[in-house]
Amino acid sequence: MFAARRTFAGIAQTRAFSASARDLSKVTILGAAGGIGQPLSLLCKLNPRVTDLALYDIRLAPGVAADVSHINTKSKVTGYDPTPSGLAAALKGAEIVLIPAGVPRKPGMTRDDLFNTNASIVRDLAKAVAESAPDANILVISNPVNSTVPIVAEILKAKGVYNPKRLFGVTTLDVVRASRFVSEIKNTDPRDENITVVGGHSGVTIVPLFSQSSHPDLVGNADLLNRVQFGGDEVVKAKDGAGSATLSMAMAGARFAESLLKAAQGEKGVIEPTFVDSPLYKDQGIDFFASRVELGPNGVEKIHDVGKITAEEQTLLDACLGDLKKNIEKGVAFVAQNPGK
Numbered sequence: 351m352f353a354a355r356r357t358f359a360g361i362a363q364t365r366a367f368s369a370s371a372r373d374l375s376k377v378t379i380l381g382a383a384g385g386i387g388q389p390l391s392l393l394c395k396l397n398p399r400v401t402d403l404a405l406y407d408i409r410l411a412p413g414v415a416a417d418v419s420h421i422n423t424k425s426k427v428t429g430y431d432p433t434p435s436g437l438a439a440a441l442k443g444a445e446i447v448l449i450p451a452g453v454p455r456k457p458g459m460t461r462d463d464l465f466n467t468n469a470s471i472v473r474d475l476a477k478a479v480a481e482s483a484p485d486a487n488i489l490v491i492s493n494p495v496n497s498t499v500p501i502v503a504e505i506l507k508a509k510g511v512y513n514p515k516r517l518f519g520v521t522t523l524d525v526v527r528a529s530r531f532v533s534e535i536k537n538t539d540p541r542d543e544n545i546t547v548v549g550g551h552s553g554v555t556i557v558p559l560f561s562q563s564s565h566p567d568l569v570g571n572a573d574l575l576n577r578v579q580f581g582g583d584e585v586v587k588a589k590d591g592a593g594s595a596t597l598s599m600a601m602a603g604a605r606f607a608e609s610l611l612k613a614a615q616g617e618k619g620v621i622e623p624t625f626v627d628s629p630l631y632k633d634q635g636i637d638f639f640a641s642r643v644e645l646g647p648n649g650v651e652k653i654h655d656v657g658k659i660t661a662e663e664q665t666l667l668d669a670c671l672g673d674l675k676k677n678i679e680k681g682v683a684f685v686a687q688n689p690g691k
């Protein structure tokens with residue numbers, strides 16, 4: 351492993367990679383003891399690309415770290431106490447910071463109902479990232495993603511360290527769900543189903559583009575569309591008050607982190623739909639949008655546009671943009687009105 355890493359460093363030099371193609375890949379999870387955080391920690395421990403795993407939470411992170419650290423893979427695992435210095439140490443040198451900290455939904459709630467609690471949690475964690483890991487790729491999982499990502503951006507801007515190429519709202523679960531649900535209808539292997547999902551991460555802002563898949567006949571399938579847009583509600587209802595998707599989300603978050611690490615280590619053509627600072631609808635006042643994004647050593651390499659879609663999909667996109675604009679504005683306004691300490 352170590353030799354392989356040295357070899358990689360050599361290749362990196364000959365290909366003139368930037369300093370961001372690091373020899374060590376430290377991944378930090380903020381909210382590591384939660385329903386998502388624990389299985390996400392497990393999956394990161396199993397990933398040979400991760401060399402250091404730093405686990406932080408306001409409770410139980412050292413315990414989770416002790417547990418995960420017994421797994422016989424090479425990476426070092428450290429749990430940190432919920433103190434400012436613990437948080438700073440967890441973040442220092444991180445290449446990837448995953449943020450699943452915050453409260454989940456209960457039945458009857460929308461993701462936006464989480465805003466009042468999660469906005470300040472994410473704001474304060476973003477400040478810590480700005481101070482201790484300004485060059486990290488930041489992967490925001492905490493809901494409502496359509497608003498929490500703009501909150502992080504505003505904090506990074508205020509701290510003078512905003513790099514739009516390194517901030518990602520994790521929408522991978524929508525893509526994972528879409529491929530799974532399509533495979534159930536078509537009786538195929540979900541791993542072969544590549545469904546692009548654009549927009550944001552809540553209700554009608556989640557827009558699957560079946561016309562671009564190998565099953566264009568699925569455009570107009572109202573049940574399938576509803577399941578993709580409201581898949582999160584399906585889990586919230588089934589868990590009956592005990593939270594929302596955690597295991598599938600951990601898988602989705604680990605997949606996105608793995609894609610970023612692959613791209614950072616020189617792999618080409620790594621593409622994931624993700625919610626980023628995007629030029630696609632800025633002319634309509636919408637600064638963030640999820641579309642297919644090619645990842646590279648510097649984070650965002652290329653943002654693909656939405657491409658050719660049907661009139662029906664355009665109607666879905668129009669509904670998405672209206673909601674998305676409001677969600678983004680809410681995040682930006684929150685930081686302006688509540689800058690915190």
Ligand SMILES: NC(=O)c1ccc[n+]([C@@H]2O[C@H](COP(=O)([O-])OP(=O)(O)OC[C@H]3O[C@@H](n4cnc5c(N)ncnc54)[C@H](O)[C@@H]3O)[C@@H](O)[C@H]2O)c1
Pocket residue numbers: 380381382383384385386387406407408409450451452453454455464468471475490491492493494495520521522523524551593594595596599
């Ligand atoms: N992006 C997505 O697709 C997606 C999918 C599922 C869930 N989510 C969201 O992820 C979030 C977490 O969900 P969960 O099921 O893991 O919730 P959870 O309550 O099980 O875990 C959240 C963890 O965050 C910790 N936490 C709270 N405040 C913190 C702080 N200031 N610093 C560090 N840690 C802190 C808690 O102690 C807890 O361990 C929710 O907001 C949920 O809506 C997003």
Ligand SMILES: O=C(O)C[C@H](O)C(=O)O
Pocket residue numbers: 454455461493523581582583585586594595
């Ligand atoms: O639905 C939720 O509240 C959690 C998450 O955003 C999901 O899509 O499962």
